[in-house]
Amino acid sequence: MSNCEICKKIEQKAAKVVYEDDKVFACLTAKPASLGHILVMPKEHFSIIEMVPDPLFEHLFKVVNKISIAVFEALHAQGTNIIIQNGVAAGQDVPHFLVHIIPRMQNDNLSFKWAPKQLNEEEMSTVEMMLKDQTSTIGMREEKKKPVEVEQKEDETISGEDNYLLKQLKRLP
Ligand SMILES: [Zn+2]
Numbered sequence: 001m002s003n004c005e006i007c008k009k010i011e012q013k014a015a016k017v018v019y020e021d022d023k024v025f026a027c028l029t030a031k032p033a034s035l036g037h038i039l040v041m042p043k044e045h046f047s048i049i050e051m052v053p054d055p056l057f058e059h060l061f062k063v064v065n066k067i068s069i070a071v072f073e074a075l076h077a078q079g080t081n082i083i084i085q086n087g088v089a090a091g092q093d094v095p096h097f098l099v100h101i102i103p104r105m106q107n108d109n110l111s112f113k114w115a116p117k118q119l120n121e122e123e124m125s126t127v128e129m130m131l132k133d134q135t136s137t138i139g140m141r142e143e144k145k146k147p148v149e150v151e152q153k154e155d156e157t158i159s160g161e162d163n164y165l166l167k168q169l170k171r172l173p
Pocket of ligand 1: 004005006007008044045046095096
C-alpha cells in the first residue's frame with residue numbers, strides 16, 4: 001500500500017532496525033512502553049492478522065520468539081509482553097499488521113491486567129457454542145468457500161469469497 005506509513009518506514013529504513021530479513025522487519029518503536037519496545041512486521045503490506053498467509057505468519061512468529069529471547073539476553077528483561085492490536089477497537093492505530101514486543105521488569109509499573117468480568121453460566125455457554133460453531137471449520141478453510149447468507153437488498157447474490165472480504169473490510173483499521 002503506497003500511502004502506508006509503516007511500508008514507507010520499512011522501505012526507507014526510517015527507524016532503529018534491530019532485525020531484518022527478506023520477509024520480516026523489526027525496529028524500535030518511537031513510542032515505547034518501555035526501553036527496548038520492538039515492533040515486528042511483515043515487509044509485505046497486510047492490514048490485519050487474518051490476511052497474513054500461514055507460512056509467513058509461522059516465519060514471523062519464529063522471528064518474534066528469537067527477538068524476545070534477544071530482549072532477555074541483551075537487555076536483561078525479566079519478561080516480555082507480546083501483543084497484537086488486531087483492529088481499531090483493539091487499539092490498532094496503523095493499517096499494517098505488526099507485533100509488539102515489550103520488555104518487562106518486576107515492578108516496572110506497566111500494567112496489562114484487567115478486572116475479571118462476572119459472567120453467568122448461560123452467557124459462558126452461549127459464547128462457547130457460538131465460537132465452537134466457527135472453530136469447527138478450522139483446518140477445513142478451503143472447503144468453506146461456498147455462498148454465505150448475508151443481509152442484502154433485493155435479490156443480489158454474493159459469493160462466499162466476496163462475503164468473506166466484506167466481513168474482513170469491517171475489521172480493517
Ligand atoms: Zn503497510
